Amino acid sequence: MTPGATEISGPGDPGLSTTAERRIVIGDAGGAPDKEWVIVARGLTREYDMGGEIVRALRGVDIAIRRNEYVAIMGPSGSGKSTLMNLVGCLDTPTAGEYWLNGMLVSEMNDDELARIRNREIGFVFQTFNLLPRASALHNVELPLVYGGVPATERRKRAAEALDSVGLADRKNHRPNELSGGQRQRVAIARALVNRPSILLADEPTGNLDSTTSAEIMNVFEQLAASGQTVIMVTHEADIAAHAKRVVVLRDGMVESDDRREKFATRMNG
């Protein structure tokens, strides 16, 4: 049992399937959440103006994620999971609602403040890896530290350590095109972790990988979760989502269900 899993099954169980139950944990608007909650979103709404027509991608999502949790966000395409990921990842701000990350009210921040939050609090892992093609693995991993204002020597040391931790110590000077898909995703994970973020946010991390490599990468996530890293993974594949300890399912811009893995699996099978 991982420490994260123990907490989830405790009294403040966040895997709560009814809106009424979730309300209790999430609390009232405007109030800063307790320290144990790394993410609290209240009535998160995001509307897009598509040439005069208002598209409501998110229609009041309530979600609370505890430190050290391993959560999958699922949903078919058009369910709003990408929009939710952009909001959780501080790439976007909600049209309405509150988003608290690590005790900070992110939904009120401007672009530069969001950039700083992304740099310090969030580690992104993308489906398409999103490494800089002309830079070495080491330089790619170094990049968040460059924008974090870390001095060059320390930067290099920390980037090398991060690469080492994903088993790529000997690929430091390789460029992305000299690495396999699995290795590229490991570089991306190293880059995501190098700033010791509050949450690791993965968007379809195995979408571009074969099943063997996918298993490898999922293994990395599991180890990270076990070591106490908060992991949030967005996916549309149920078997990938099943690796997480908790699964949030979105549909039509709203939370359809929010369960522990066991319960989710039962429902999927039943």
Added chain:
Amino acid sequence: MHLLDAVRLAFQTLRVQKLKSFFTLAGVTIGVMFLIAVVSIVEGMSSYMENDFVAKLIGVNTFQLRRFPMISDASESEWREWVRRPRITFDDAREVAAALPEEALWSVESSDNIPIESRFSRPRALEATAIDGDYFRIRNMEISLGRLISPQELTLGTRVAVIGEEIATRFFPRLNPIGRTLKVGGTSYEVIGVAAKQGSIFGMSMDRFVITSANAPLQRLVNPHNLIDGMKIKMPTTDGMFEARETVRQVMRGRHKLRPSQKDNFVMETSESALEFWRKIEGNLVIAGVILPAIALIVGAMVIMNIMLVAVSERTREIGIRKAIGAKYRDILAQFLVEATTLSIMGAAIGVALGIILSQTIAALSPLPAAVAPWSIVAGILVGAGVGVIAGVYPASRAARLDPIVALRAE
């Protein structure tokens, strides 16, 4: 992100895209190259004019009384007025000399191209000058062989000549010309002195002259009876020169019977007035020398802006990645601005080097002198940097304003 990181990043990008960077540089390089070359040549000519040319022709604290200016860019109508003016005569010169203070030096001179020959060479028409007064002292002429013409010889019109270095070697090859005979306009003169070598001005040799007394037969060949080209007056001080100019003006106005309302119908040229003419040309040259490179620089700026806009759209995804992992507006702005500026400073640096080479080449192949002004190097680099900043601002701000979500979706 620190500036150093931005510069390092810029060099990385330039290294990866060598050919594209080279073409990007070309405009700025050419602009700065011509800026440096033109400024160098104008500066070179300027210092030459001020230090050598005018001093050699006219001299310090010296002015020249003539019918019209020796160097000018006169219009057609001015010319027509000038050629109607009365000429300067020996009588004018005598009266002027009498009115001048004791310490004044004065000389009269008349020159023309006259056939010259010797036993050792074929005849050739070259400049011969008939002089009187303190000509040699005003010109500060030094002698490398023999002696100058004495005042007695000047007065008597003795048939003796002082010649320039080039005349000596042309008419008396590998011989000592002193005591030998030189025929000037059919009359034989004894060479008594060879002047020290003076070099050339814009390719014109300053050592190609023959000087005799104005009382010798040469005078009749270079000017009609009683006429002279001009008179030179040298004073010990600048203040003295201005006073002497007024004295000469009064004498000449009297002799030409000018009413107070009439303008002078003669000129008194100083080195300053000759320089003024040069400064007018210099002004035009500098304007041309600035406008032409400026056009190249504007083109260079447009090329850089265009290349940077292409770079921004090519690297939209990169910008998205950078923003996702924490690059702020000013980080991206700095990245592209520094890249554009680094490019154009490199272009400018190459332009400075090529400009120096170009101006030295021009100086070596033509009589134009060139002096590379240190300020023009600094200006060249600064202009290059300025072009980079100006050309980079718009593409960089476009990059920095990109929405990270949209940018990440780019191909």
